[in-house]
Amino acid sequence: MQPSDESNDHFRAPAPENAVEAQREKFQAREIAQVLSHYDVGVISQIREYRRGSRRAPKLKLETEHGEFLLKRKNAGHSHARAEAGHALQARAAEGGVPVAALVAMRHGGTLLALGEQLYELYQWVPGKRFERDPAQAHEAGVALARLHRALAARATAYELPTGGFSDTDAVRRSLYLADAEARLRADTQARAKIGELVAGFDEHLSRIEKKLVEKGLPLHPTVVCHGDFHPGNTLWFGVTLGAVIDFDSARHEVVAAEIANAMLQFSLKHRVGENPDAWQIGLDTDRLRAFCAGYCSQPATMAHAELAPLLPWLMMSAVIAEAAAPIARDGDFAGIPAIPFLRATSGLVDWISERTRAVSNVFGA
Structure with a gap:
């Protein structure tokens, strides 16, 4: 899955690149290891920061023996109940014939990982392209x-x-x-x-x-x-x-x-x-x-x-x-x-x- 890309064409102008990067939230190495220990993604060959979408919700693209994934940390302050509702709505959308990025379940079940005050979700990667105004x-x-x-x-x-x-x-x-x-x-x-x-x-x-x-x-x-x-x-x-x-x-x-x-x-x-x-x-x-x-x-x-x-x-x-x-x-x-x-x-x-x-x-x- 690729996160949303904020562009002038949908009424959200991007900040200058240096301003965005100065404010963008980052994953820590120990944090990544702790989060991924809850998922069965196999051997990881590459982890790359994915710098699109909200700068307050950091993302990583993972290349593993089981495929490609996108790991996302929710914005600070996003409630557990609201995040669970979002996952339920994605499932409802898929049942209704709307294509969505598939959430990946953890080893113990469930798709929303809570560690301390942080919430995480893992998606199967969707290699789609942006809207081309067609x-x-x-x-x-x-x-x-x-x-x-x-x-x-x-x-x-x-x-x-x-x-x-x-x-x-x-x-x-x-x-x-x-x-x-x-x-x-x-x-x-x-x-x-x-x-x-x-x-x-x-x-x-x-x-x-x-x-x-x-x-x-x-x-x-x-x-x-x-x-x-x-x-x-x-x-x-x-x-x-x-x-x-x-x-x-x-x-x-x-x-x-x-x-x-x-x-x-x-x-x-x-x-x-x-x-x-x-x-x-x-x-x-x-x-x-x-x-x-x-x-x-x-x-x-x-x-x-x-x-x-x-x-x-x-x-x-x-x-x-x-x-x-x-x-x-x-x-x-x-x-x-x-x-x-x-x-x-x-x-x-x-x-x-x-x-x-x-x-x-x-x-x-x-």
Whole structure:
């Protein structure tokens, strides 16, 4: 299994390489030996650090006489109950026809290893490639998400998972205000005024989004178990065939429309090159957007498409604002990209969707 690769194309820009490596968590030699003693992987020929995905969750690629594996230490603070729920959801997804990276059981059984306060998991290696922005891939991603939602809804099970997400506009607004405050701390007087102007624009959008979501019936939608982070970086591909959906660490209870909206966004973003947001293309690739929606709608529905479609563009805008605000609230910038140009690009994308809400809604279920 390859962990998620954070790239500009799914709205998560990578930090500069030297900054990432300075902060990346590492395995210790003694730790590796202790962890692997719980698994039967045979003679190990090579252990290599795998520097992708969250820097707070270190990973190793293992080459052994029994095959290739990926060892992952969970982020600090990830609860045992939530990690076990994630493993159960992966099993449920596989039963529902969604390809996932297979978890490897320990010698004494079980797939989640707890040593002290640390949690570990071992996966069979999936040698897939990254999403290549092919509409045929977007279609298959839509199929997979629909199957995943159906699989997770098949049996009512109580999981210890957080609740909420992009549908909670109050939470998005709180994150936006924190981003405003953190970015202003690093800015001069002129820049603070520009940050305030951009944040005020997002605040206006959120007020309209909130109003529209209520009008279109969001409060009547139940929360369900969702993957929580379904984007191209959490998929692996063999050409246009989906090899695996990975990383269930963000699984949560959320309205299904929010996950669909975010996935539509992530799989259709126009290609963005470099770390200058002012040079990025603005908007969504309509071929990939249509393909993703066609894939999702080709599968048996967990909710009527007519109930979901009107909500989607508004939830997409909420997702765009939320994913820009969260890292700026934490760090004052967006993974090394200054706040102002990134917020400017974010504003352009929100405006683009806002001008096409009916068209976006009509694509789903068309």
